Amino acid sequence: MSSRPTWTEALMRGLKRSCPRCGKGKMFAGYLTPAESCASCGLAFEPLRADDAPAYFTVFLVGHVVIAGVLFTEQLGHPPMWVQSLWVPVAVVMMGVLLPLIKGGVMGAIYSSQASEHRHPAE
């Protein structure tokens, strides 16, 4: 077995939706559904439970971009409400794109932190 990747390596592999251990296998079987295990190295993805963290991080990022955009647009000259409402689809698209990437990153960070091994000692 190869050595454990650094936290940054595991995070970056996860952001690319690749296995945090080998970086070759795909981590997801669907949009947000993790694969059972890595097809390349066999790492089980089930213990890498991200729970609600990806949603929190995604809302945090998108909220900062969209709220800043709304306020900046308002400062430019009080545009009509329909112009400001264009930020809604921007937010929806950003969340749709970022959520699966951030979920992969969180799962990679969990793998790197060895949290899953502390919760599931060697069987």
Ligand SMILES: [Zn+2]
């Ligand atoms: Zn792998």
